[in-house]
Amino acid sequence: MFKLLSSPSTAPALFGGGLLGYVTYDCTHYYLHHGKPSKGYGQILKRYHLNHHFKVQNKGFGITSSIWDHVFGTFPATQVSDISR
DSSP, X not given: OHHHHSOTTTHHHHHHHHHHHHHHHHHHHHHHHHOOOOSTHHHHHHHHHHHHHXXXXXXXXXXXXXXXXXXXXXOOSOOOSOOOO
């Protein structure tokens, strides 16, 4: 797909950037499910993400940020208060 939509010299860079972005997303998603952040932004992300899985499944799709949930109108009204599930 990258070869069809870009020049031959930029296709590898676009593919590599897309692959790196996906791996970063996947590792973050895994950490939010299995990691134990004690404080800070990691704890906020975990609470936000667990809210998506266990309270409001049709909202809160953002993994590393809620920006796109605001843009697409999928920001949840409530959040999980206990992240130790």
